[in-house]
Amino acid sequence: MTAPLTARSEADLLPREAYGRLSGLEIMTEMLEGRVPAPAIAGTLGFRVSEVAEGRVVFAGTPDFSVTNPMGTVHGGWYGALLDSCMACAVMTCLKAGTFYTTLEYKVNIIRPIPLGTEVFAIGKAHHAGRSTGIADGRMEDAGGKLYATGSTTCIVMKA
16 A cells, blocks of 8 residues: 655656556556555545555545544545545546546535544445546445445546
């Protein structure tokens, strides 16, 4: 497993030309294995890629005080960032070389608060990855399977 990164710059990004020669699954697998840098947001919010397969990506993260809202509970944006990441990356694993994506819209339903210090897994599953759109859903749960949030996304797919 790759640890979240902290200090990052544009020089750490995967070169754009790589998107023309690698499939989304290849890029995500390289990231999991530490040969491609994780996205900077992962270091900022304390999460990492933990599983990759075609149509499925899992991110693991443990919220700490730095991601709390004024009430001291995990901010909804943290749930959203992890779910957006796992769902959109699940779509990415279905894309051929020469295509890329971005989130068009996503929705998150928070079911219960995550206790600080609890490791959770954001599990994204792609249901469609076509020429112009991708659709996926996600769930956030702990190691025991307790559900904390669900989500859904639509991604726009473009030529590189």
